[in-house]
Amino acid sequence: MTTIFRLDASIRDEGSVTRAVATSLESALLAHVPDTRVLRRDLGREPLPSTVWAHALAGSHIPDGERTAGQREALALASELGDELSQADAFIFAIPMYNFGVPPHVKAWIDVLIADPRFSPRSAKPIAGKPAYLVIARGGAYGPGTPREGWDHATAWLKLIFRTIWGLDLTVIEAELTAADVNPALAELRGLAAQNLERAHAAAIEHGKALAGRFSEAEAA
Ligand SMILES: Cc1cc2nc3c(=O)[nH]c(=O)nc-3n(C[C@H](O)[C@H](O)[C@H](O)COP(=O)(O)O)c2cc1C
Incomplete structure (x- = not known):
């Protein structure tokens, strides 16, 4: 049986583009490989406690017997997060851009990992070469050419972590202008935004099918 790990990070359920596009990919995969196991972590709904990173870091430098209860708990959670990644054959990371960067709960999750x-x-990059979709x-x-060219400090950093640091075989599926429907300043770009969203869903479905093909081939081999 194949296992995928899915991370969600939007702080909203209703109307979330990252959740919807990630679901398009996941559904396309599951339609072809229904017995896929999906491990989920939803940082948007359940962020990690803000103390975990500092406690895990401090606790990792001292013998178990000398650790505080907080450090032991933090290390147990860190190890659970690492186990989730280690078990997966592929990854879906659904992450919005907030305030020109990554959501703080995603930064915290990556810092803890x-x-x-292992990470x-x-x-030695234990998950290197595995397929991953951001x-x-x-x-x-x-x-x-856009007025805010260069202001996106989320995408390049996430690529650095997933592709360069963890060695994943990363594909990026992007939806831009998602605020066009609610932001009057972007009103004239609504048509473009709709096309963009359609393209993101279409790409997600194609990648879901291709991933299913990769899994089926690996099982047959
Ligand atoms: C608190 C907050 C901050 C945001 N900051 C930015 C930003 O800096 N730049 C941007 O283009 N969009 C920004 N957005 C818009 C989101 O990136 C956009 O709504 C995206 O679709 C969110 O992902 P979701 O649809 O999965 O919830 C922000 C949204 C929120 C809620």
Whole structure:
């Protein structure tokens, strides 16, 4: 049986583009490989406690017997997060852009994982080469020639972590202008936003099917 790990990080359920696009990918995969096990972590609904990272970091440098209860709990959670990634054959990361960067709960999750020797930049990259999909949504547009070109500090950093530090075989599925329907300043870009969203769902479905093909081939081999 194949296992995928899905991370959600939007702080909203209703209307979340990242959740919807990630579900398009997941559903396309499950339609072809129904016995896929899906491990889920939803940081938007349940962020990690803000003390976990510092406690895990401090606790990792001292013998177990000398750790505080908080450090032991933090290390247990860190190890649970690492186990979730280690078990997966593929990954879906559904992450919105907030305030020109990554959501704080995603930064916290990655910091805690990097404190785990398995996922530090000096590790042997235990999940390297596995397929991963970053579904990212941005309310505005940041491409070349736009007034805010260069203001997106989320996408490049997430690529650095997933692709360079963890070695994943990463595909990025982007939806821009998702705020066009609610932001009057973007009203004239609503048509473009709708096309963009349609393209993101279509890409997600194609990637879900392709991933199913990869899993089926691996099972047959
Ligand atoms: C608190 C907050 C901050 C945001 N900051 C930005 C931003 O800096 N730039 C941007 O383009 N969109 C920003 N957005 C819009 C989101 O990126 C956009 O709504 C995206 O679709 C959110 O993902 P979701 O649809 O999965 O919830 C922000 C939204 C919220 C709620």
